[in-house]
Amino acid sequence: xxxxxxxxxxxxxxxxxxxxxxxxxxxxxxxxxxxxxxxxxxxxxxxxxxxxxxxxxxxxxxxxxxxxxxxxxxxxxxxxxxxxxxxxxxxxxxxxxxxxxxxxxxxxxxxxxxxxxxxxxxxxxxxxxxxxxxxxxxxxxxxxxxxxxxxxxxxxxxxxxxxxxxxxxxxxxxxxxxxxxxxxxxxxxxxxxxxxxxxxxxxxxxxxxxxxxxxxxxxxxxxxxxx
Numbered sequence: 001x002x003x004x005x006x007x008x009x010x011x012x013x014x015x016x017x018x019x020x021x022x023x024x025x026x027x028x029x030x031x032x033x034x035x036x037x038x039x040x041x042x043x044x045x046x047x048x049x050x051x052x053x054x055x056x057x058x059x060x061x062x063x064x065x066x067x068x069x070x071x072x073x074x075x076x077x078x079x080x081x082x083x084x085x086x087x088x089x090x091x092x093x094x095x096x097x098x099x100x101x102x103x104x105x106x107x108x109x110x111x112x113x114x115x116x117x118x119x120x121x122x123x124x125x126x127x128x129x130x131x132x133x134x135x136x137x138x139x140x141x142x143x144x145x146x147x148x149x150x151x152x153x154x155x156x157x158x159x160x161x162x163x164x165x166x167x168x169x170x171x172x173x174x175x176x177x178x179x180x181x182x183x184x185x186x187x188x189x190x191x192x193x194x195x196x197x198x199x200x201x202x203x204x205x206x207x208x209x210x211x212x213x214x215x216x217x218x219x220x221x222x223x224x225x226x227x
Contacts, residue, residue: 101125
């Protein structure tokens with residue numbers, strides 16, 4: 001199995017160095033580049049097409065939110081956000097921009113490795129509990145609604161031009177609960193590879209680039225737990 005490739009984006013070289021050591025020595029990933037700001041991350045993502053961009057949010061010039069919107073909007077890579085504070089307005093905006101999930105910078109090395117592999121495999125890095133909190137906050141928070149226009153537009157979750165099949169609706173409901181591909185596989189009694197195919201089709205039909213955006217779209221369409 002080929003090691004997943006990772007691009008690091010953080011304005012602190014010491015943090016990038018530490019992440020590189022963890023990802024390459026413990027995780028067996030290939031770090032293909034390092035960027036000190038959002039603009040550099042976008043340029044390198046276009047050139048290198050890594051499997052995952054590990055993205056800091058607060059950087060000079062183009063920040064991680066705008067960079068995430070460009071990278072996911074162009075389909076260049078999955079983005080996993082690194083943040084200092086749990087679920088603040090920066091995290092809201094990054095998830096609306098298409099990030100696959102977020103980690104605190106205090107994350108343990110083993111958890112970082114698992115999260116990067118999960119995103120590389122097409123899953124999100126949000127537990128069902130966190131997904132529920134986020135969706136509720138999106139609905140209730142004016143700050144979340146005031147995310148940058150490009151990010152908000154990318155995650156609007158408008159009704160798809162092509163209707164979802166019954167199976168795709170069931171998969172979307174599971175995504176709305178924050179379930180992983182493995183959990184969806186067990187819930188619906190279908191192979192995990194089949195789940196991945198359905199997830200890809202759901203994202204395409206909803207016109208979104210991440211599972212988090214799909215979960216938001218599900219709730220905005222009137223879905224919810226137990227639907």
